[in-house]
Amino acid sequence: xxxxxxxxxxxxxxxxxxxxxxxxxxxxxxxxxxxxxxxxxxxxxxxxxxxxxxxxxxxxxxxxxxxxxxxxxxxxxxxxxxxxxxxxxxxxxxxxxxxxxxxxxxxxxxxxxxxxxxxxxxxxxxxxxxxxxxxxxxxxxxxxxxxxxxxxxxxxxxxxxxxxxxxxxxxxxxxxxxxxxxxxxxxxxxxxxxxxxxxxxxxxxxxxxxxxxxxxxxxxxxxxxxxxxxxxxxxxxxxxxxxxxxxxxxxxxxxxxxxxxxxxxxxxxxxxxxxxxxxxxxxxxxxxxxxxxxxxxxxxxxxxxxxxxxxxxxxxxxxxxxxxxxxxxxxxxxxxxxxxxxxxxxxxxxxxxxxxxxxxxxxxxxxxxxxxxxxx
Numbered sequence: 001x002x003x004x005x006x007x008x009x010x011x012x013x014x015x016x017x018x019x020x021x022x023x024x025x026x027x028x029x030x031x032x033x034x035x036x037x038x039x040x041x042x043x044x045x046x047x048x049x050x051x052x053x054x055x056x057x058x059x060x061x062x063x064x065x066x067x068x069x070x071x072x073x074x075x076x077x078x079x080x081x082x083x084x085x086x087x088x089x090x091x092x093x094x095x096x097x098x099x100x101x102x103x104x105x106x107x108x109x110x111x112x113x114x115x116x117x118x119x120x121x122x123x124x125x126x127x128x129x130x131x132x133x134x135x136x137x138x139x140x141x142x143x144x145x146x147x148x149x150x151x152x153x154x155x156x157x158x159x160x161x162x163x164x165x166x167x168x169x170x171x172x173x174x175x176x177x178x179x180x181x182x183x184x185x186x187x188x189x190x191x192x193x194x195x196x197x198x199x200x201x202x203x204x205x206x207x208x209x210x211x212x213x214x215x216x217x218x219x220x221x222x223x224x225x226x227x228x229x230x231x232x233x234x235x236x237x238x239x240x241x242x243x244x245x246x247x248x249x250x251x252x253x254x255x256x257x258x259x260x261x262x263x264x265x266x267x268x269x270x271x272x273x274x275x276x277x278x279x280x281x282x283x284x285x286x287x288x289x290x291x292x293x294x295x296x297x298x299x300x301x302x303x304x305x306x307x308x309x310x311x312x313x314x315x316x317x318x319x320x321x322x323x324x325x326x327x328x329x330x331x332x333x334x335x336x337x338x339x340x341x342x343x344x345x346x347x348x349x350x351x352x353x354x355x356x357x358x359x360x361x362x363x364x365x366x367x368x369x370x371x372x373x374x375x376x
Contacts, residue, residue, distance in 0.1 A: 003025060004099070024213045031056070031122055033125060034058040034125065035127055036125065038061040038073070038086060040197030041204065042125070042127030044197065049205050050102070051096055051097055054212070056102075058120070059085075062108040066081065072198070075093075084104075085106075105117055109133055115143075118137075121146065124149070127151065139246055142170050149204045150162070151204050153200050154192070155193065156229045157196070159225050160200060160203045160204060161222060161224065162211065162218045170240070172244050173239070173244045203224065222237060275338070275356060278364050293334060294331055297340070298314050306373075310334055322351060331345075333345045333357045334365075336362055337363055
């Protein structure tokens with residue numbers, strides 16, 4: 001696959017590298033890379049792979065661009081808000097490098113479609129932000145014999161590895177089972193420093209280029225841990241588990257399956273009060289019911305969007321402030337999406353309060369009652 005005069009000029013700084021040269025650039029042009037997630041991790045990975053001349057880049061993402069994405073998802077701009085991320089990413093990458101082919105896949109990856117999407121690519125970049133998708137990507141790629149450049153981020157730290165490579169571990173070797181629902185908060189709940197996915201996603205792009213070009217030592221059998229606050233990296237050895245259900249000596253997983261979204265809270269026990277829907281809370285307030293609305297978000301979140309008549313008690317402060325609440329009155333816990341508030345509801349119910357969590361949180365309230373609260 002020869003390079004055009006424009007490509008020879010565009011990739012001049014690559015061609016001067018003896019380790020790349022024309023032959024290496026032609027390998028990049030012939031490569032096909034699938035990026036799952038056009039968000040924080042997928043943004044820098046896609047930009048650098050397109051700039052480097054990877055010939056075909058697939059983008060899987062069913063979401064639409066939201067204002068809250070722009071703090072870290074640099075593929076998209078203000079003009080893209082409301083548009084599909086896959087299409088927005090394709091427009092940006094084609095503008096950056098019109099010599100590459102970008103294939104948008106505006107779908108949610110599922111067990112039903114994942115094999116068909118993955119089979120047309122040489123390797124997969126996992127830029128997803130939830131455990132079900134990570135396990136699905138891993139399972140489909142391993143079964144298809146495709147390596148996965150994995151990464152994950154949380155607050156100020158991240159990790160990167162190349163999984164599913166011949167002789168190396170897969171994601172299930174590291175984490176045989178997903179965490180219990182609600183145990184691990186997502187980025188919307190825990191937050192993430194905007195530049196962090198830029199660092200980690202760029203490391204993913206580096207591993208992809210190394211793999212295609214056959215350069216250096218890929219992160220096969222190694223997990224790189226990045227601490228943004230300490231400005232340190234640590235690399236630990238990880239090995240293929242011969243007992244792994246997917247890639248072990250006697251595998252029991254022979255086809256991909258969909259997992260329950262473990263980033264969502266588990267259903268509360270039947271002995272605890274249920275969540276309350278927005279419409280039901282509206283009806284209670286209209287009927288004059290005396291309620292204690294407890295907003296368990298942080299102060300900076302309340303400054304962006306304040307829930308009417310709510311007492312602000314951040315989730316971490318709740319155990320020390322139980323005396324502030326009246327056990328004779330029903331409690332409605334509120335947060336951004338309804339996850340932290342459900343944790344608070346369980347805690348309060350165990351402490352003897354009649355507590356319910358607002359289903360969907362302030363997002364749901366803003367969508368149906370007060371759109372002025374939909375500012376974050």
